[in-house]
Amino acid sequence: MSVTRRQLLARGGASAVGIAFTGALAELFTGGPAAAVPRGRYGPLLPDPAGLLDLPAGFSYRVLSREGDPLRSGEGPVPSHCDGMAAFAGRDGGVRLVRNHENRPEARHPVPQVPGLVYDRGGKGGCTVLALDADGDVHAEHVGIAGTAVNCAGGPTPWGTWLTCEETEDTAGTKGYEKDHGFVFEVDPADPSRTGAVPLTALGRFAHEAVAVDPSTGIVYETEDAFDHPFGLFYRFLPERPRGGTGSLRAGGALEALRVPGVPDLSVVQEAGTVLERVEWVPVPDPGAAGTPIRLQDFGRRGITHAQKLEGCYWGGRNVHFVSSFARASDGSGATHFGQVWTYDPRKRSLTLAVVFGPDTDVRLPGESPDNICLAPTGGLMVCEDGAGAQHVFGVTRKGEVYPVARGRQDIGAPGAPEWGEFAGVTFSPDGSTMYVNCYTPGTTFAVTGPWH
Numbered sequence: 001m002s003v004t005r006r007q008l009l010a011r012g013g014a015s016a017v018g019i020a021f022t023g024a025l026a027e028l029f030t031g032g033p034a035a036a037v038p039r040g041r042y043g044p045l046l047p048d049p050a051g052l053l054d055l056p057a058g059f060s061y062r063v064l065s066r067e068g069d070p071l072r073s074g075e076g077p078v079p080s081h082c083d084g085m086a087a088f089a090g091r092d093g094g095v096r097l098v099r100n101h102e103n104r105p106e107a108r109h110p111v112p113q114v115p116g117l118v119y120d121r122g123g124k125g126g127c128t129v130l131a132l133d134a135d136g137d138v139h140a141e142h143v144g145i146a147g148t149a150v151n152c153a154g155g156p157t158p159w160g161t162w163l164t165c166e167e168t169e170d171t172a173g174t175k176g177y178e179k180d181h182g183f184v185f186e187v188d189p190a191d192p193s194r195t196g197a198v199p200l201t202a203l204g205r206f207a208h209e210a211v212a213v214d215p216s217t218g219i220v221y222e223t224e225d226a227f228d229h230p231f232g233l234f235y236r237f238l239p240e241r242p243r244g245g246t247g248s249l250r251a252g253g254a255l256e257a258l259r260v261p262g263v264p265d266l267s268v269v270q271e272a273g274t275v276l277e278r279v280e281w282v283p284v285p286d287p288g289a290a291g292t293p294i295r296l297q298d299f300g301r302r303g304i305t306h307a308q309k310l311e312g313c314y315w316g317g318r319n320v321h322f323v324s325s326f327a328r329a330s331d332g333s334g335a336t337h338f339g340q341v342w343t344y345d346p347r348k349r350s351l352t353l354a355v356v357f358g359p360d361t362d363v364r365l366p367g368e369s370p371d372n373i374c375l376a377p378t379g380g381l382m383v384c385e386d387g388a389g390a391q392h393v394f395g396v397t398r399k400g401e402v403y404p405v406a407r408g409r410q411d412i413g414a415p416g417a418p419e420w421g422e423f424a425g426v427t428f429s430p431d432g433s434t435m436y437v438n439c440y441t442p443g444t445t446f447a448v449t450g451p452w453h
Helices: none
Strands: 007-010 018-020 053-056 060-066 082-089 095-101 125-132 138-148 151-156 162-166 184-187 208-213 220-224 234-239 253-259 280-283 310-316 319-324 340-345 350-356 370-375 381-385 392-396 402-408 423-428 434-439 444-449
Touching: 053 060, 053 444, 060 125, 060 138, 082 162, 082 434, 082 444, 095 151, 095 162, 095 423, 095 434, 125 151, 125 162, 138 162, 138 184, 151 310, 162 208, 208 319, 220 310, 220 319, 310 370, 319 370, 370 423, 381 423, 392 423, 402 434, 402 444
Parallel strands: 018 350, 082 151, 082 423, 151 208, 208 310
Antiparallel strands: 007 018, 053 402, 060 444, 082 095, 095 125, 125 138, 151 162, 162 184, 208 220, 220 234, 234 253, 253 280, 310 319, 319 340, 340 350, 370 381, 381 392, 392 402, 423 434, 434 444
16 A cells, blocks of 8 residues: 555545554654655655745735734734634635634743733633735734633634634633633634624533534534543534524524443444444533533533544534544543544534544554544545644545645754644635745744645
8 A cells, every 4th residue: 555545444525434544654753854755646755945835836825914023903912722723715816714713821922912902810721813805915914812721722603703612621710810711702804803802601611622513403512521521422412593694693592512332432443334323412510610510510320432642633525524633532432533533414413523633543643633633625634634733734535645835944943853833723714815824833834835736
């Protein structure tokens, strides 16, 4: 089997693909500018003379924003820890990017606290908005929300706003916070003052990672990236005002958690293409987690289904897709894996293990720890890697071909011990011509153009 092909275990389109990553691909993870990279859909990755981003021949990148540089608004420096992101149509053929900053209290560059956009004066996280013109040049960059905490990922809404998620359960009186955290907030990329800094409390208080909205029903699906055992849950939120537009999620609704009968932990399912039927949704007893974290609450005699490291989540076709970045039996999971993508079909109420990542024996090999993920306009998936060794954005075609799209070259390790920051926030411009992606550390936002097939 060649290094750019994997065993196709399930057939179908992007919403039903099943791929097992196999083969010895250590050359992808050797350090240094001369590291060999296998030929993929666009050819091998070429070393970047500037030492920032390796791309295939014919592709180029533009640095849109870097941590510590002045925001064009004059509000302060570009904040640290660039994470989840989405692209929205702007004026006159332009694009607006909404970018999360996963800042904790010790962040070097917190999100500047702009009056009217601050939730908690003790919070260092939030979002910034970049406005690009039709030529791809940044003409504005400003704060979208501030005073939140650990803004990891999120997701776009069908009405053109961004839902930013706090990946924490810290409460008022801890770590310098004045208010409870663990909420989802809505950010309007065109005018953040319309949305302000209002927590969408009905969507639950937990360590949120990402969300995806069903455009036909308005149901919001949510992943929980809990830090310890028992691990997170997969949720759905049934809004009182489905598809109601900006601010509609404040009206409330019902929060439910996924239960797969007979499967207390998704990690025990190992074979790509496995279909779990008769999925159930169980009401969450206390969405606000006033006394007990949701994942520890009493869901009745039949229990609830957990999964370790639930991360990326997106809507594609008629299904919602979500990522379990990894699972380790040594941490308390039911089994060990190096990454999974699950697909939930609301019509059939079925859950399919679509993609299985990673080697069996060596965590340095590619496919380990998928994180942010999105559908590519050319078909298939784009996957941000968050594992050991070199960091890549990988593409996965509908036919199961895995190919490198980009490799980070910003070495943040100690002398003689190279280390590369993870990728995050991969997304495409509305016309599909440009891929935007963040390097988490040092915080850098790239625009990548080229001959996308």
